[in-house]
Amino acid sequence: MKTCSIVAASLLAMIPLAAAPFAQDAKPEVKPAAPAAAAAPATITLDPVHSLALFRVQHLGAGFFWGRFNELAGTATWSLDDSTAPVFDVTVDVKKVDTGSEKLDGNLQGPNFFNQAEFPTMTFKSKSAKKLGDRHYTVTGDLMLRGVTKSIDVDCTVTGVGKAPTGQKVGFECIFTINRADYGMKWGIDAPKGAVGNEVKMTIALEGDVAKAKS
Amino acid sequence: MTDVLEYIFGVVIFPALVASLIALVVALFAVPVWPFRSRASETEGLVGFALMLACVMSFAQDLGWNAILRQFMTIQGDDTPIEKWHRLGAMAAIIALGAPLLAFVRERAPKRWGRELSIGVSLKTAFLLATLVSFPGSSLGWAIAQGCLAVAATAAFSLGARDVSMWSAWITFAVLSAMAMLGGFASLAVLCGAVSAGAFGIATVYGILPRLKSGVEPLPVGGAIGLALGLLATAVAHCGRAYDTTGTPPWMWMVAPILPAGALLLGRWAAKAKTPARAKLWRVAGVAFFAGVLLVVLALSQGGKESSGGPSDDELKQMYGG
Numbered sequence: 001m002k003t004c005s006i007v008a009a010s011l012l013a014m015i016p017l018a019a020a021p022f023a024q025d026a027k028p029e030v031k032p033a034a035p036a037a038a039a040a041p042a043t044i045t046l047d048p049v050h051s052l053a054l055f056r057v058q059h060l061g062a063g064f065f066w067g068r069f070n071e072l073a074g075t076a077t078w079s080l081d082d083s084t085a086p087v088f089d090v091t092v093d094v095k096k097v098d099t100g101s102e103k104l105d106g107n108l109q110g111p112n113f114f115n116q117a118e119f120p121t122m123t124f125k126s127k128s129a130k131k132l133g134d135r136h137y138t139v140t141g142d143l144m145l146r147g148v149t150k151s152i153d154v155d156c157t158v159t160g161v162g163k164a165p166t167g168q169k170v171g172f173e174c175i176f177t178i179n180r181a182d183y184g185m186k187w188g189i190d191a192p193k194g195a196v197g198n199e200v201k202m203t204i205a206l207e208g209d210v211a212k213a214k215s
Numbered sequence: 216m217t218d219v220l221e222y223i224f225g226v227v228i229f230p231a232l233v234a235s236l237i238a239l240v241v242a243l244f245a246v247p248v249w250p251f252r253s254r255a256s257e258t259e260g261l262v263g264f265a266l267m268l269a270c271v272m273s274f275a276q277d278l279g280w281n282a283i284l285r286q287f288m289t290i291q292g293d294d295t296p297i298e299k300w301h302r303l304g305a306m307a308a309i310i311a312l313g314a315p316l317l318a319f320v321r322e323r324a325p326k327r328w329g330r331e332l333s334i335g336v337s338l339k340t341a342f343l344l345a346t347l348v349s350f351p352g353s354s355l356g357w358a359i360a361q362g363c364l365a366v367a368a369t370a371a372f373s374l375g376a377r378d379v380s381m382w383s384a385w386i387t388f389a390v391l392s393a394m395a396m397l398g399g400f401a402s403l404a405v406l407c408g409a410v411s412a413g414a415f416g417i418a419t420v421y422g423i424l425p426r427l428k429s430g431v432e433p434l435p436v437g438g439a440i441g442l443a444l445g446l447l448a449t450a451v452a453h454c455g456r457a458y459d460t461t462g463t464p465p466w467m468w469m470v471a472p473i474l475p476a477g478a479l480l481l482g483r484w485a486a487k488a489k490t491p492a493r494a495k496l497w498r499v500a501g502v503a504f505f506a507g508v509l510l511v512v513l514a515l516s517q518g519g520k521e522s523s524g525g526p527s528d529d530e531l532k533q534m535y536g537g
Contacts, residue, residue, distance in 0.1 A: 106460035107399040111300050117351040117458050118298055147296035184295040187402065191277055192222035 041084050044076040044170050044208035051206045053092055057180075058197030067108070069122075071096040076172065076208055080161060085129030085137050086172060088156075090206070092122040112187040119146045127151070139174070145183040152176055168210040177201045223405070230272035230409040235416030237265035242424050242431050254432040256322035263314030263439040266384070266413050267307050270447065273409035274304035277402050283308060300454050302348050303406070310446055313340075314439040321438060340365075340446065348450055350457035360469070361453050368472035369445030376475035377436050378491075381418035382499045383475035384444050385411050390506045391451050391471050397517060398459040407451060448472035467513055477505025 053069040074090035094114045097105055109116040126141040135158035143152045159171040179198050181189055188196035241261045244254065251257035275283060281293055283304040317336060344365050349358065376383035392407035417434075425431045434440065449472045456468035478485075478498035485501075488494035 103399070103461070107401075109460045110399040110401075111298065111403075111458050112399075112401050115298060115458075116460075148294060184298075186278075191225065193218040195218070 039079045039081040039083060041077045041079045041087075042170075043211040044078060045211065046072065046074050046076065046090065046206055046208040047169070048073055051208070052204075054203045054205075056201045056203075057199070059195075061194050061197075065099065067097055067099040069093065069096055070098050072204075076170070076206065078158065078170065080168070080170070080210070082135050082158070085131060086139065086156060086158065087126040087129075088124060088139065088141065088172075088174075088206075089126070090124045090204070094120055094122055113185055115146060124154075129156075143178065145178075146185060148183045150178075150182055152178060164209070166209060167212055170208055170210060172204075172206040174204040174206065175202070225276045226273045226405040227408040227412055230269040230276070231412030231416050233272060234265040234269035234413035235420055237268070238262050238417040238420045239424070241265075242420055243428070245430070250319060252322055255435055256318045258432045259321075259435045259438045259440055260315030260318030262417060262434065263318070263443040264311050266410065266417065266440070267311035267314060267443055267447070269409045269413035270307040270406060271304060271311055273406045274307065274402075277405060278304070299350050300403075300458060302350075303403075303450055303454055306344070306348055306450055307447060310443045314443050317439040317442065336442070340442065344446055344450060348453070350454055352457050353453075357453070361449060364452070364469060364472060365446055365449040367445075368449045368475075369442050371473045371476040372444045372448075373436065373438070373441030376441075376478045376498065376502065378434065379478060379495050379498045379502070380436070380440060380444065380475070381414045381421065381434060382495075383478060383502045384414035384448075385418060386499075386502050386506050387411075387444075387448055387471065387474045388414060388451075390474060390510060391448065391455065393510065394463060394467065394471060394513060395451075395455050397513065398455055398461050398463050400455060400458055403451065403455055403458075410447065444475075445472070461517070463513065464516065467509060467516075470509060474505050474509070475502055477502040480505060 048071060051072055053072055054066060055068070056064045056066050059065050069092045071093040072090060074088065076086050076088050076090075078084065078086040095109060095116045097108050097114065097116075099105055099108065108114055111117070114122075123144045124141050126139050128141075129137045129139045131137055137156045139154045139156045140151060141154065142149050154174045154176040156172060156174045159173050162169045162171070178200050180186075180200050181198050188194075189198045238261075241258055244257065247254050247257045251260065271283070278301070281290055281295070282298075282301045284290060285293060285295070286297055286301060286305045344361065348361075353361075372380050372383060388407045388411035392404045392411060395401075395403035395407060421431070421434050425433070452468045452472045456463075456465050459468070478501045480501035481497045481504070482501070485494040485497035488497055
């Protein structure tokens with residue numbers, strides 16, 4: 001009986017020793033911290049109320065006059081952590097040109113300028129981008145105007161990410177300059193000479209709603 | 216201002232001068248030049264050519280020759296798409312070549328075919344125009360309407376205006392020019408201006424020259440000239456209607472090509488006139504009256520739109536809390 005007790009005590013004492021290697025194996029291995037996974041690009045549907053396209057062109061070699069396109073639509077794709085460049089697919093309704101003068105709007109819609117009867121929209125589709133800094137890119141894409149498509153570089157800045165009751169909103173500001181003669185819009189450059197400038201600066205302000213992730 | 220004057224000279228005055236010069240040279244011919252056998256056919260063909268040439272020159276000066284050429288061939292390095300309204304330039308070029316051809320065919324055809332040939336060609340060409348020359352928004356209905364209008368306009372120039380076709384063309388294309396300018400279509404306005412000025416120049420040549428030189432062949436009634444003017448006026452009106460951005464009623468565009476029929480308005484006075492010159496004056500006055508009424512209606516319709524376009528006093532008061 002005494003022998004059994006000693007054996008039992010010995011066996012019991014051996015349990016911690018026997019468990020020691022397993023205890024060592026069960027201890028979690030400490031690994032170096034992994035980098036946080038990049039956010040997936042989010043689809044941003046452009047809000048037509050808070051997006052617009054402005055253009056500026058010189059008149060008679062004197063002042064610059066500005067106009068806007070009141071209706072544009074499309075999407076942008078961008079990672080909210082700025083890990084990917086924005087990708088744009090934007091369509092502008094040329095008929096909605098607005099200079100503050102109905103007569104001038106009519107002239108611009110006519111065949112000598114935008115020819116909205118044959119070319120009702122202007123589009124831009126991204127192809128690639130180069131990062132210049134935090135939320136600042138040069139986006140290269142195809143601009144289609146008056147049926148002519150040419151590759152252009154757009155200076156694009158993500159102006160901010162905000163919150164709205166419906167979800168997140170993202171803003172972009174894109175600036176580029178084109179020669180309208182490259183798109184067949186030549187009236188007023190040489191004939192009559194200098195009536196309307198060839199160089200057109202465009203400033204596009206975009207704001208869109210981030211699509212909610214599917215659960 | 217110098218640049219604008221230079222532009223107007225290039226697209227309106229110079230083409231008109233060229234047309235007038237051609238008409239002057241033709242009028243001074245003593246004998247018909249091959250392939251024409253008669254002075255009448257030669258005058259008909261070459262004056263029609265001259266007037267259409269003014270249109271083509273104005274078009275090319277404003278938009279470049281490629282705007283016409285790319286409709287017939289591929290131009291290397293030219294990626295500009297064809298615009299439908301550029302067909303006007305191509306059509307004027309075709310009519311310019313067709314006018315002397317028609318005069319030549321009429322001259323060689325048996326006399327008993329002469330009138331039928333003219334009428335048959337007019338009808339077929341009018342409907343050919345309707346199918347080949349289409350602008351945005353054209354439908355089968357508009358194509359048929361264009362064909363009928365081309366026939367009516369050709370008849371108006373040939374039969375209505377008769378021996379005052381050039382004066383009628385001067386007024387008609389001036390009205391079309393004004394309508395195009397009001398519609399915000401500057402290129403169409405200068406093109407019509409060139410044709411109008413060319414018609415004025417040609418009418419002046421044939422008005423003055425017979426008093427200075429004997430044996431000057433008068434401008435023919437109808438034929439290639441009437442067809443050329445009728446077709447071009449119809450195409451211009453249809454184009455202006457299709458591209459109008461200021462809401463000019465379509466019926467105004469459709470009435471403009473048949474303004475020469477206004478020569479019939481004062482027909483009674485023309486018939487009772489003591490001299491042929493006075494009779495012509497009454498006919499031109501009829502066209503001018505018809506044109507004046509159309510322009511007044513157009514101006515009133517444009518003025519009505521402007522006065523209703525701006526904010527009303529009530530809206531301003533609401534905006535500024537007045």
